[in-house]
Amino acid sequence: MALKLIGLLLGTDFLSFLFGLVIFVPSISYATRRLHDVGKSGWWQLILIVPVIGLIVLVVFLAQDSEKGENAYGVSPKYP
Template sequence: MRECIDWYLGVWQQFFVFNGRARRKEFWSFFLCHLIISIALTALSGLFGIGLLSAIYGLAVFIPTVAVSVRRLHDIGYAGWWVLLGLIPFGIFVLLIFLALEGQHSANQYGQNPRAIS
């Protein structure tokens, strides 16, 4: 769990970084921690009748989520604009498949393989 939190905080440290590449582990660890926090905040909101907590968190995490998704798409060799698939019906499913693909083993136009760097 500690490693998941480290990856989560790492994404927050790269809040506005839309260039480079992100490993699958970075993206999915961030996504898992984000999901756990979202569920906890939604439960707290329902318990106390204050829906503001999860709404504020959702707004705060929007840009880091898009940034890590763009970097993840770069890792598989796709342009970050593919993240817009999430805006069309059923496009989110295609996007999730892309985000689950293994990254390119060698350097690509977006940078070195993040696995080789770390």
């Protein structure tokens, strides 16, 4: 929001675009790690292609509690 305001004052949207580009890869890696914690593949992020239902399903997956112990992707950092 602040970058959008600064961009409007400067007459450009470059700062918002640059910020979005910078946080794109870390957000994908964070969501992949979170999906691995609940025992799902990182490819489940592609469900966002489905307009509304995909977002709801992904949010539910990301909000679930981690699996205890070890799953196919390794040991959960929450339950070592």
